[in-house]
Amino acid sequence: MQNMVNTGSFSKKLINWYEQNKRDLPWRNVSDPYKIWLSEIILQQTRVNQGMPYYHKFVELFPTVEDLAQADESKVLRAWQGLGYYSRARNLHRCAKVIVQNYVGMFPKTYDELVKLPGVGPYTAAAIASFAFGEATAVVDGNVFRALSRIFGIEDDINSGKGQKTFRALANELIPANKPAEFNQGLMEFGSIQCTPTNPHCEECVFQSECFAYKNDLQSSLPVKVKKVKIKKRYFNYLVFKKGNALFMQERQAKDIWKGMYDFPLIESQKPLSKKELLIADELKPFNIYSEAVSDSHEYKHILSHQHLYTRFFLVERAADNLPLDKGRFFSYEEILDLPKPVLISSYLKDYIF
């Protein structure tokens, strides 16, 4: 495989392309491992434009790893609100505590140590080790899969363990010992803005002459990924108990979506329920709700990567003082603004409450 392109010339060509085409991003040209780590966690499965404002917000709210470690988890989640994959924020916070408590506030310098940290997997460990400490370990992310699979004609499934090993081995063959950071940044940047998923810019590509995909017109079928996410439909019926200017909210704790975020008491059903149908549901009996005190929202369709949530909110204005619920409490509107909430909940609040 490596015979198709000389490894030394590949990295030189790539780094040369990178120096001429790189974007000016705020987490480049910083040497603080904390900021590099922060940017890498934010950018997991996230576009640069979407992550950018969060990076600035986190640097401002938590200038050092100590500041982050000392914060309440809910404050961290609140800052992360809207970015999705909230386990990243919980692990970010856990990791900050580990760095402060076990590493006297200094990030470890090697891939092998970094990869043990919560929320830091093979990609992020390689990124920090190379960007912050100059270690020659190759990053392998979605951009790298795409660029290498096309140029070298690798048809392994990138979602399989075997495929990941193949790509990691190749990238580690190609990475030069003297400029590991530039190589890693360059390969990702190349995949991101040159060798794009659709309509790659092959006519002006420095690897055109040796690119397997270009020669065989296989850009659209590389990289190979087998997995298909099956979409699950779920029907959410939220009970929004209102007492003055306060709503009953609770933290999601189940092993499910939005763990750690706040929402309302939820009745999930197998089909969408009208107000009439909801009121006769068994789960509602303990609440002793009067029909005329309930107003229902329109149906929200909230799209997650793997679930479609068909959701209706039922505002209950005359809630009993003692709700038969073991978690949660009434929060004033002011408090609610500060709670970490899924986008769906924020949308409802904006549409019907605030």
Added chain:
DNA sequence: AAAGCGTGGGG
């Protein structure tokens, strides 16, 4: 090892 975990943007 495969499934689960968000959100918003683009073709």
Added chain:
DNA sequence: TCCCCAAGCTT
């Protein structure tokens, strides 16, 4: 509208 995706990690 629908599908694919975007600098992955955890269990």
